Every structure is written in structure tokens, then in C-alpha cells.
Amino acid sequence: MKAMAKIKWAPHSLEDIEAVANFIKRDSSYCTRMFTIKVFEAVDR
Numbered sequence: 001m002k003a004m005a006k007i008k009w010a011p012h013s014l015e016d017i018e019a020v021a022n023f024i025k026r027d028s029s030y031c032t033r034m035f036t037i038k039v040f041e042a043v044d045r
Contacts, residue, residue: 007043 017039025032 021032
């Protein structure tokens with residue numbers, strides 16, 4: 001099995017994810033949690 005590439009998050013990328021999460025949180029804390037989990041799970045694949 002090939003080694004996976006290591007992801008190094010740029011600070012502005014994490015800030016963007018946080019901004020999106022804060023926008024979603026206006027309507028739903030649950031959806032905010034699901035969004036952030038899905039983003040990081042997708043990167044870990």
C-alpha cells in the first residue's frame with residue numbers, strides 16, 4: 001500500500017472552515033458539527 005500524502009492546513013483554510021461553520025451555526029449546531037466532521041473525514045481518506 002502506498003503511503004498517503006500528509007495534509008498541512010494553511011491558516012487561512014482553517015479560518016475559512018471556521019467562518020463557514022459559524023454561518024451554519026446560526027441555524028443548526030448539529031449541522032455545524034456534521035459539516036466540520038465531514039470536512040476533516042474527507043481529508044483523512
